[in-house]
Amino acid sequence: MLFIENLFVNYGMIKALQGVSLVVKEKEIVALIGNNGAGKTTTLKTISGLIKPTSGKIYFKDIDLIKLSPCQITKLGIIHVPEGRKPFANLSVYENLRLGAYFVNKKSEIEERLSFVFKIFPRLKERLKQPAGTLSGGELQMLAIGRGLMAKPNLLLLDEPSMGLSPILVEEIFSVIKNINEEGTAILLIEQNAAKALSVAHRAYVLETGKIMLEGKAEELINNENVKNIYLGVK
Amino acid sequence: MEYFFQQLLNGFQLGSVYALISLGYTMIYGIIRLINFAHGDIFMLGAYFGFYAITRLKFNFFSAIIFSMVLCMIINVIIEKIAYAPLRKKNVPRINLLITAIGVSFFLENFTSLKIIFGPDYQPYPRPFKIITFDFLGLTISSIQIIVFLITLVLLLILDYLIKRTKIGLAMRAVSYDKDTAFLMGINVDRIISLTFALGAALAGAAGVLYGICYPQIYPYMGVMPGLKAFVAAVLGGIGVISGAVLGSYIIGMVEVFTAAFVSSTFRDAIAFAILIIVLLTRPQGLFGKEEGIKL
16 A cells, blocks of 8 residues: 655755665554654655655555645545644644545535544544643544544554553553554554554564664564564563 | 814724735734735735726726735735745745845835836825715714725625635634644645735735825835834734734824824824834734744
């Protein structure tokens, strides 16, 4: 479904990505794990078109994404839920969700998608009229994912969904991620919480200083000695 | 006392024109953080387009306003595409955009001063409708004032509806808050920016025609002072805040008229800039602006 080959991205003199290749297949959860500064967010931003790579290929079902603008990429159903939730704090929860389905004009369709999101995150329904800026961290993450779901994504790019959340909320968010995937949406998941990410993912890639160091099935990586030592904190 | 209320009316008239100009300042600032110093010159163009529509094309007053608004929209979008968009795409520092805007302003003033364009001379503005004055509780209200108030009100209501109730307005608010995330929603950010320039220009164009019929003399540099004062009004209200710009404009309009009426007309320009200095020193975010936090 998503096919990335030999991707290079520079920020001025800094080489952020140095030949990343990865694949996300239909209905898969793929985790991309790695430390701060390894290039995880850069990878996602390049997929969604916010950053243009210096070289490499990104294809989504035979469509060359590098030539497209971010809004065209969104139209294909590749939905990026950014790091730090990035709510439009000046807008209400409803308006944020409405923007998630920006291309949709039919009222009934919007209603349908809203009720789908409320089924997953009932809390958002209670907060509908509130400015997004007044939500708690957990609610903001729900809003960010809910806003992504409003677009009916084919491929969901999630950037650090567990960041800054309490353990209970982390559990909740990850079970939602699993549910979304079971309904047929492919997910590329970025996480520092590698243990959690590997527990839901089918496959995973380990990114270090802009290069893929390891890849494999999630359960294999969980048992890999290096991954255990560096990312899972097991001695 | 009557004199006082009469001046209040005059202040309201001037404030209305400033409001229409300062909305463009504040919207464009809101969307790309640019203080568009060429905005006063769009107002000037609007006055001239209305002038030619009435004198040469024999348009009636309302079609002349629409004509002027449409032409200003087109020109401002072209200016944005030629002058600002290439810079924005290169992510230059904001100061570069500001200097470019000043350049655009000088260009418009001097280019339109050419004999083959508008010419450097003052032109008397036509009065396309009869001026009737009404006596109302001892005050004299002219048909010009009523038309200025009504048109301003209608335009403000349309703008408010557009921004608060339509999808385009929602997209504008999203873009002004966070461009990258707006992209991720699938919003065509460049188109929304163009649209903001177009909206600002439409209001400035209407303001130009209204200004022309209120103070019937136009020339290529006429946009400088009203433009700067509308800018002061936008800063006073809190730049980027729509309602602030409107209120700020009425305050500036009133203060200016009252200064001219009760102090001395030589101070009428100075007072607006004195307000700017006081605002910047004491409350730089303006009356309604929020202090901008550091964005990470």
